Amino acid sequence: MATITYLEAISMGMREEMRRDPNVFLIGEDIGVYGGAFKVTKGFIEEFGADRVMDTPISEAGIIGVCVGSALMGLRPVAEMQFADFISCGFNQLVNQAAKIHYRWREAVPMVVRCPSGGGVHGGPFHSQNPEAWFFHVPGLKIVSPSTPYDAKGLIKSAIRDNNPVLFFEHKFLYRRIKGEVPEDDYIVPIGKGDIKREGKDMTVVAYSSAVHWALEAAEQIEKEDGVSVEVLDMRSILPYDKELILQSVKKTNRVIVAHEATLTGGVGGDVSAFITENAFEHLDAPVRRLAAIDTPVPYSPPLEAHFLPNKDKMLKVMRELAAY
Numbered sequence: 001m002a003t004i005t006y007l008e009a010i011s012m013g014m015r016e017e018m019r020r021d022p023n024v025f026l027i028g029e030d031i032g033v034y035g036g037a038f039k040v041t042k043g044f045i046e047e048f049g050a051d052r053v054m055d056t057p058i059s060e061a062g063i064i065g066v067c068v069g070s071a072l073m074g075l076r077p078v079a080e081m082q083f084a085d086f087i088s089c090g091f092n093q094l095v096n097q098a099a100k101i102h103y104r105w106r107e108a109v110p111m112v113v114r115c116p117s118g119g120g121v122h123g124g125p126f127h128s129q130n131p132e133a134w135f136f137h138v139p140g141l142k143i144v145s146p147s148t149p150y151d152a153k154g155l156i157k158s159a160i161r162d163n164n165p166v167l168f169f170e171h172k173f174l175y176r177r178i179k180g181e182v183p184e185d186d187y188i189v190p191i192g193k194g195d196i197k198r199e200g201k202d203m204t205v206v207a208y209s210s211a212v213h214w215a216l217e218a219a220e221q222i223e224k225e226d227g228v229s230v231e232v233l234d235m236r237s238i239l240p241y242d243k244e245l246i247l248q249s250v251k252k253t254n255r256v257i258v259a260h261e262a263t264l265t266g267g268v269g270g271d272v273s274a275f276i277t278e279n280a281f282e283h284l285d286a287p288v289r290r291l292a293a294i295d296t297p298v299p300y301s302p303p304l305e306a307h308f309l310p311n312k313d314k315m316l317k318v319m320r321e322l323a324a325y
Contacts, residue, residue, distance in 0.1 A: 247280055
């Protein structure tokens with residue numbers, strides 16, 4: 001086991017898959033000679049060469065288009081969107097081509113699009129979004145969003161091996177702030193399986209990515225101060241998500257908060273909330289609560305961004321309201 005950062009775990013997983021399978025290659029802006037905007041691919045071009053670590057022009061549509069074509073020819077491309085926000089420039093290639101090819105032709109499209117996402121780094125409205133909900137509505141795509149180094153390595157390896165297009169949302173704020181023990185040998189985290197990060201009996205928080213961390217912090221505080229036992233369920237996979245695990249937890253605790261950093265309206269939390277209400281209504285002792293960002297673009301100003309984003313204190317407030325219901 002090695003204690004490494006979230007960023008290093010992603011890098012380790014990709015390096016292992018490139019060594020294991022010569023069909024895996026990386027493509028994106030500044031990922032080669034420069035080592036990536038966040039240095040996730042630092043040193044890769046020296047080990048694997050420019051044929052497998054490909055620097056591109058600034059064209060997300062071109063990058064994703066190349067991935068679709070090469071995946072159809074038997075390769076396994078891993079594209080980096082320098083910031084997740086820029087994936088909108090390649091939306092058509094991803095949503096109308098990659099996502100639909102298997103349905104139309106029964107052909108595999110094994111490609112990964114890495115999406116550095118999220119706020120808390122004062123990046124402003126074009127470099128801080130969490131756009132996973134744009135793709136949550138698209139059959140044919142898979143979406144994962146790990147919160148820990150262990151899950152980040154295991155999920156990037158699963159994504160690369162998957163025969164479907166996978167969007168891999170990696171949170172920029174977590175890159176160097178979160179560390180954890182990660183096996184140095186081969187393992188995967190299955191896509192579609194959640195994980196209980198903290199056992200509890202009084203309420204459940206269903207979360208993913210950064211939301212898992214402020215849920216865990218608030219859970220510790222409310223148990224210490226109020227004696228409320230909170231279970232934290234990390235979705236890890238957004239599409240498909242682990243419906244069975246969610247129902248098991250909700251039926252045990254009878255109260256639930258669904259949390260994510262992305263804006264509230266039209267977010268993943270709305271679907272999860274509806275699923276719980278439709279399938280576990282008789283087990284609920286209170287309405288399902290959601291916690292998410294305010295419905296505005298992400299502010300650049302640090303105080304405004306702090307007001308915009310969910311956090312531990314906002315989570316703690318919702319937990320206390322739910323416990324008192």
